[in-house]
Amino acid sequence: MPPADDLTEHRDNPGDDIWVNGRPEARPIEVVDYDPDWPARYEVLAARIRTALGDRVLGLQHIGSTSVPGLPAKPVIDVDLTVADPADEPAYLPDLEAAGFMLVIREPDWHEHRALKHADPNTNLHVFGPGCPEVTRQRLFREWLIEHPDDLARYRDAKLRAAAETTASGGIVTDYNRHKEPVIRDIYDKIFREQGLLDR
Template sequence: MPTPEQITRHDDSPPPDGLSPWVGEYRPRTDIRVVDPDPAWPERFATLAARIRTALGDRALVVEHIGSTSVAGLPAKPIIDVGLIVADSADEEAYLPDLEREGFTLVVREPWWQEHRCLAHDDPKCNLHVFGPDAAEPVRQRMFRDWLLTHPDDLALYRDTKREAAAAANAAGEHVMQYNARKQQVIREIYDRAFRAAGLLPAE
């Protein structure tokens, strides 16, 4: 299990010199679309979760809906984010070939950041984030999702921030990682409120 210090640390984790997280020809997308909430998103997640569990069986320790499409009422890019925990995300041979047979493609490999792997799927569109049991990021993702589900003021703040960031990024011809950077300050403020409420950070 990750420690409170690991969970509450805001870690940019840039790649070491000379290394890239992108696999093959994949690169981050431009033309960022943030759309209104779609009631079909939970069903699309269920379809993806079934495919992942079919592929991996009990090797899929956790499969959960994360990101903006998991929060009712929140606009999002129309791509389902799925969190997958396996015994060892660095051991790609233990899970990647079976996921590839279900239509997933490895697009990001970040051994320097909690051994994160990301796979893409086209139908339904999905980003599948793979971590091991000791990674802090899945805990952070879950806390952020659950906080927004129960705190409408922060949901509204994040909604407006997403739309403004997408408009600014598109106007500047930026890609999705630059769009994410435009949201970063507000995201971290929301995270810290959730961490304080959970007793992981001291009160202000």
């Protein structure tokens, strides 16, 4: 478990300088009903990543809304991949590119995060290093939503509102994430208080 201060710290919304190939074009944000095929799509991706990297895969998990049964989501599978050093791109990136992934985000100031896209199935692959608090945060958030239907409903409603607001304003996915942020942070704080990491 990462140190409590690292785990409970909320990240500021990133600027546009994170995009490797420039800011993406604005498109409508589509949030659809939960698809029971999403876990199987993750397994396809997991096999592809493990075949590409072998024992360089130090951790792999299905995260985000497609990993929570019953939760509407953008039809994009989110995956956390842990490698020895995300900043050492030559150690893993060429093999992922050969497997159909493309680097789209580089954030050296945030846990050396890298994000890659894959078209089929539609995927966001997030690359972090060992002990990264974000990997633990994502797992805790997923498990909390599975076990707390009231917060799952709150988050569902926040996602639908955020998608409508972002689409209406011509925003992109980072704007969508910013619209959801207050509810996400509130749920995280509930998790951390329950675990004794924040004062009640």
